[in-house]
Amino acid sequence: MKTLQIKATTHEYEVVLGEGIRHRIPEMLEKDYQSILIITDDQVSDYYLEDVRQSFTGGQHVHTAVVPSGEASKSMECYEQLLDACTTHQLDRRSLIIALGGGMIGDLAGFTASTYLRGIDYIQVPTTILAHDSSVGGKVAINHPRGKNLIGSFFNPQKVVYDLETIATLSRKEIRSGYGEVIKHAFLSDVNWLESLLDVSLDTLTSRQLEEDLYRGIQVKASIVEKDEKEADIRQYLNLGHTLAHAIESELGYGRVTHGEAVALGLLYALKLSSRKSDKDLRVNDYVNWLRKNEYPLDLLRGLDAEKLVDRMKWDKKTIGRQINFVLLDGVGHPYVQAMDDSLLLNELKCVIEEVGNG
Amino acid sequence: MKTLQIKATTHEYEVVLGEGIRHRIPEMLEKDYQSILIITDDQVSDYYLEDVRQSFTGGQHVHTAVVPSGEASKSMECYEQLLDACTTHQLDRRSLIIALGGGMIGDLAGFTASTYLRGIDYIQVPTTILAHDSSVGGKVAINHPRGKNLIGSFFNPQKVVYDLETIATLSRKEIRSGYGEVIKHAFLSDVNWLESLLDVSLDTLTSRQLEEDLYRGIQVKASIVEKDEKEADIRQYLNLGHTLAHAIESELGYGRVTHGEAVALGLLYALKLSSRKSDKDLRVNDYVNWLRKNEYPLDLLRGLDAEKLVDRMKWDKKTIGRQINFVLLDGVGHPYVQAMDDSLLLNELKCVIEEVGNG
Ligand SMILES: NC(=O)c1ccc[n+]([C@@H]2O[C@H](COP(=O)([O-])OP(=O)(O)OC[C@H]3O[C@@H](n4cnc5c(N)ncnc54)[C@H](O)[C@@H]3O)[C@@H](O)[C@H]2O)c1
Ligand SMILES: NC(=O)c1ccc[n+]([C@@H]2O[C@H](COP(=O)([O-])OP(=O)(O)OC[C@H]3O[C@@H](n4cnc5c(N)ncnc54)[C@H](O)[C@@H]3O)[C@@H](O)[C@H]2O)c1
Ligand SMILES: [Zn+2]
Numbered sequence: 001m002k003t004l005q006i007k008a009t010t011h012e013y014e015v016v017l018g019e020g021i022r023h024r025i026p027e028m029l030e031k032d033y034q035s036i037l038i039i040t041d042d043q044v045s046d047y048y049l050e051d052v053r054q055s056f057t058g059g060q061h062v063h064t065a066v067v068p069s070g071e072a073s074k075s076m077e078c079y080e081q082l083l084d085a086c087t088t089h090q091l092d093r094r095s096l097i098i099a100l101g102g103g104m105i106g107d108l109a110g111f112t113a114s115t116y117l118r119g120i121d122y123i124q125v126p127t128t129i130l131a132h133d134s135s136v137g138g139k140v141a142i143n144h145p146r147g148k149n150l151i152g153s154f155f156n157p158q159k160v161v162y163d164l165e166t167i168a169t170l171s172r173k174e175i176r177s178g179y180g181e182v183i184k185h186a187f188l189s190d191v192n193w194l195e196s197l198l199d200v201s202l203d204t205l206t207s208r209q210l211e212e213d214l215y216r217g218i219q220v221k222a223s224i225v226e227k228d229e230k231e232a233d234i235r236q237y238l239n240l241g242h243t244l245a246h247a248i249e250s251e252l253g254y255g256r257v258t259h260g261e262a263v264a265l266g267l268l269y270a271l272k273l274s275s276r277k278s279d280k281d282l283r284v285n286d287y288v289n290w291l292r293k294n295e296y297p298l299d300l301l302r303g304l305d306a307e308k309l310v311d312r313m314k315w316d317k318k319t320i321g322r323q324i325n326f327v328l329l330d331g332v333g334h335p336y337v338q339a340m341d342d343s344l345l346l347n348e349l350k351c352v353i354e355e356v357g358n359g
Numbered sequence: 360m361k362t363l364q365i366k367a368t369t370h371e372y373e374v375v376l377g378e379g380i381r382h383r384i385p386e387m388l389e390k391d392y393q394s395i396l397i398i399t400d401d402q403v404s405d406y407y408l409e410d411v412r413q414s415f416t417g418g419q420h421v422h423t424a425v426v427p428s429g430e431a432s433k434s435m436e437c438y439e440q441l442l443d444a445c446t447t448h449q450l451d452r453r454s455l456i457i458a459l460g461g462g463m464i465g466d467l468a469g470f471t472a473s474t475y476l477r478g479i480d481y482i483q484v485p486t487t488i489l490a491h492d493s494s495v496g497g498k499v500a501i502n503h504p505r506g507k508n509l510i511g512s513f514f515n516p517q518k519v520v521y522d523l524e525t526i527a528t529l530s531r532k533e534i535r536s537g538y539g540e541v542i543k544h545a546f547l548s549d550v551n552w553l554e555s556l557l558d559v560s561l562d563t564l565t566s567r568q569l570e571e572d573l574y575r576g577i578q579v580k581a582s583i584v585e586k587d588e589k590e591a592d593i594r595q596y597l598n599l600g601h602t603l604a605h606a607i608e609s610e611l612g613y614g615r616v617t618h619g620e621a622v623a624l625g626l627l628y629a630l631k632l633s634s635r636k637s638d639k640d641l642r643v644n645d646y647v648n649w650l651r652k653n654e655y656p657l658d659l660l661r662g663l664d665a666e667k668l669v670d671r672m673k674w675d676k677k678t679i680g681r682q683i684n685f686v687l688l689d690g691v692g693h694p695y696v697q698a699m700d701d702s703l704l705l706n707e708l709k710c711v712i713e714e715v716g717n718g
């Protein structure tokens with residue numbers, strides 16, 4: 001078992017990583033919650049809902065709410081259903097919400113917790129690799145038809161209980177997705193870690209390695225959000241690869257590509273743009289090989305229209321005064337933000353699509 | 360012009376009270392907002408929307424969104440419409456929302472601002488007396504069919520611009536409503552102020568007196584929320600009179616009684632309960648006379664069922680572990696919180712209904 005302490009502006013909370021700890025949630029809680037609502041999706045529920053529910057043996061009222069699995073549930077409609085569940089079960093300010101699932105559930109349940117009675121306690125119980133990213137940092141949100149995560153808040157969990165055993169049932173696609181954010185954290189922080197990652201094939205991942213990667217990923221994220229929780233400044237670095245990723249996701253429609261896969265493609269684009277501005281070695285070729293080896297969907301790029309993507313990037317919430325701000329790297333571990341010219345963006349995107357989409 | 364500085368946990372902000380200052384909003388803003396969305400209701404818009412809109416003469420994009428006047432607009436439906444307006448007008452993180460109206464608009468527009476892009480700047484431009492209370496302290500919310508303000512957050516405005524001229528168009532009923540919260544602030548703080556208020560007839564209110572009362576009311580509220588923004592502790596005092604008020608409001612259905620009128624009745628009940636526990640003089644008789652003189656709707660009590668009201672009080676979000684916590688006074692200016700017995704609550708409520716509802 002490994003732990004990490006996160007210093008948020010509202011309170012400090014702990015991230016616990018370990019095997020089988022979904023069975024031991026009550027002993028990890030600091031308060032004695034009498035009413036609990038476990039929110040999960042209908043895929044995760046089959047595997048883990050009973051384990052978590054049955055861990056509460058102290059006579060607490062344990063309720064459950066299950067939404068359909070998939071990004072489409074991060075919607076106003078499901079949000080309203082969950083608020084209804086909170087009132088039906090009469091959760092009060094001393095109740096707890098448990099977000100059991102991947103980033104979709106973490107964001108949806110976290111946003112519900114943040115606005116029910118102006119905020120009640122919740123914990124994150126991530127079950128995907130990607131959720132090493134989403135469960136830490138306090139960003140919670142739902143989607144709006146006009147864009148991802150347009151409705152949300154900053155609201156930190158009381159705890160993050162990361163049971164590594166749950167990763168065993170994750171599909172190859174979702175492992176790939178999660179490692180999109182893991183490798184982003186490596187690019188943002190440490191060339192040695194990056195190089196060891198670039199050697200890895202996701203098919204032969206050991207649980208030791210997984211634990212190490214998740215731990216390091218969370219460390220990188222935590223160290224940034226601790227300095228800038230509200231994204232006034234350096235938290236933007238975490239958006240490395242995301243400007244294009246968001247555009248791809250909304251262009252293709254949610255479901256056609258996972259978030260982490262889109263990030264992995266966006267990352268490549270950010271590396272290419274970065275290379276135009278700096279001579280530092282960003283391991284671009286090794287990264288392309290890694291993407292291919294692990295079967296990231298490079299071919300998706302082929303079907304995409306560069307102009308439409310640039311238009312979508314302009315209407316991204318990180319856009320300020322209609323200029324596109326990009327996170328670039330001046331070498332591995334050295335992110336910075338730069339306002340970018342439309343035509344440069346377009347040309348480089350065309351090159352990437354040409355080069356990789358057809359390879 | 361009078362100003363007050365409020366120290367919130369996230370930032371410090373200023374309350375400005377003065378005549379005609381709705382025409383001078385841009386010069387009071389600390390940032391140079393390029394996109395602005397004024398949110399108001401269809402009654403306030405007739406009087407003041409153009410004034411505020413036209414005060415922006417610097418070429419800013421000024422958009423407006425108007426919802427129907429009345430508590431029913433503090434709904435999920437209007438909230439969604441406003442979020443749509445934010446995306447339609449492409450508000451970004453450097454945009455501003457202006458909440459122009461009473462407490463309904465302040466709560467609704469504030470909640471929208473708090474969750475759009477995880478929170479963008481907003482200012483309160485209160486136009487009712489009641490909003491001296493709602494515009495300060497950072498509580499924003501919408502209603503749920505199962506109860507008032509069940510969905511919301513804590514989110515402080517960047518400024519409160521209180522133009523006292525706008526009070527001139529307020530109906531007698533709304534003046535009465537606003538003074539329900541003003542007199543609550545007097546009961547919570549200062550017997551001299553209370554006594555001077557009890558002498559006042561709301562029909563002959565001078566603008567000097569109004570300014571003084573609003574200023575003092577805001578001071579009381581500010582001094583409490585500065586010590587306990589998140590209602591962990593003493594902020595509960597501000598709920599004096601509110602436990603019964605909320606029950607009356609939901610029993611009658613929104614619209615039949617104003618919030619402040621309900622508070623004025625709830626206050627009477629809280630005073631009566633307080634008198635059971637302490638000998639201090641709470642000016643109960645003077646208060647009843649003041650209510651009658653100013654035509655507070657005491658007769659509404661007659662139609663109400665004490666048992667149903669107590670049931671509703673139990674299902675109030677301040678209820679913890681199903682016990683009813685009440686704010687009581689041990690003398691004017693000395694609030695405290697006490698868990699109350701159902702039967703005592705019921706008996707006293709029957710007495711009040713009997714005594715005042717028929718008088
Ligand atoms: N809040 C943040 O800071 C942040 C950061 C990154 C991503 N996100 C959000 O996270 C979401 C993506 O997260 P995700 O990739 O975890 O998606 P997800 O939660 O939709 O999970 C992906 C799929 O895996 C299934 N699943 C989850 N755990 C499983 C398990 N242990 N075994 C088998 N199947 C399992 C789910 O049912 C789903 O079908 C997006 O909505 C994204 O916007 C948020
Ligand atoms: N957030 C808080 O801390 C807090 C505190 C107290 C009350 N509230 C909320 O405030 C709301 C009640 O506020 P309210 O009483 O101001 O209600 P309101 O905003 O509904 O206004 C009352 C009526 O007066 C009209 N009006 C407003 N200003 C006017 C003007 N200058 N001239 C003519 N007509 C005008 C409105 O159109 C409406 O019909 C409730 O929803 C309550 O829950 C919130
Ligand atoms: Zn991401």
Ligand SMILES: [Zn+2]
Nearest residue numbers: 540601618622
């Ligand atoms: Zn009130």
